[in-house]
Amino acid sequence: MSIKVFYTSVTSSREIKKTQQKIFDILDSKKINYDALDISQEVKVKDLMRELAGDPTALPPQIFNGNNYCGDYKAFDNAIEEESLEKFLKL
Template sequence: MSIKVYYTSVSSSKEIKKWQQQIFDILSSKKIKHEAVDIAQDVKVKDLMRDLVGDPTALAPQIFNGDNYCGDYKAFENAIEEEALESFLKI
């Protein structure tokens, strides 16, 4: 399975943009292969992300290993702080 990060290329929130960039930067720096999936390009993709998360109001960024939900930015951040990124990503 591969790591998928559902993100949005269209957001007025500086915080969300910062979170997304931090996720991509950390995954790249640790050489963890990942796929960026833009929910702003197709409403079906956003709906799929929300279905997989189990929350009809979930916002990007959301992180998955294949179709297995890993968590949102806050969970990612906690995994980094606890040095448990691989466990969080299920790799």
């Protein structure tokens, strides 16, 4: 299994850009390997993200371990605060 982060490279939202970058920065700093999947490049990637998240309106970033949904940025941030990132990522 591998960590997948669904994100978008095309957004006018500073909040989305900030949250995505924070996820990448934290995963990089902890040397956790992940695949970054850009939903703005192919509609089927966005559709897959929403299907796996079980939410037809889910917005990036969304985090998965393989096809197992871990959560969105808010859940990721809570896991950082609670020092339970490995549990959150199902590692």
